[in-house]
Amino acid sequence: MDTLKESTEEELDIPHEWLEEFEAAARRPLALRMHYAFIHTYKPVLDDALYRSFDTMEEYRQWCERNLPVWLGYARSFDGVHSEQS
Numbered sequence: 001m002d003t004l005k006e007s008t009e010e011e012l013d014i015p016h017e018w019l020e021e022f023e024a025a026a027r028r029p030l031a032l033r034m035h036y037a038f039i040h041t042y043k044p045v046l047d048d049a050l051y052r053s054f055d056t057m058e059e060y061r062q063w064c065e066r067n068l069p070v071w072l073g074y075a076r077s078f079d080g081v082h083s084e085q086s
Contacts, residue, residue: 043072044068044069044072045067045068045069046068046072061076
């Protein structure tokens with residue numbers, strides 16, 4: 001094992017093609033890597049308006065409970081368990 005690449009490939013069983021892709025990505029300029037690092041995923045209701053404002057945190061929480069699907073992760077937590085609203 002003369003190189004880190006060989007060591008990593010053998011010890012972690014990483015496919016050779018994956019390592020080549022990683023090394024190619026590492027050679028790209030930082031701005032290009034940052035461009036490809038973030039993937040925009042549409043979030044129902046949240047992405048449907050430019051902004052929303054609330055006078056209190058309680059108003060915001062109530063709005064989330066009434067309008068957002070639970071799977072987005074904005075439901076209140078009670079003892080570490082999300083409320084069962086859909």
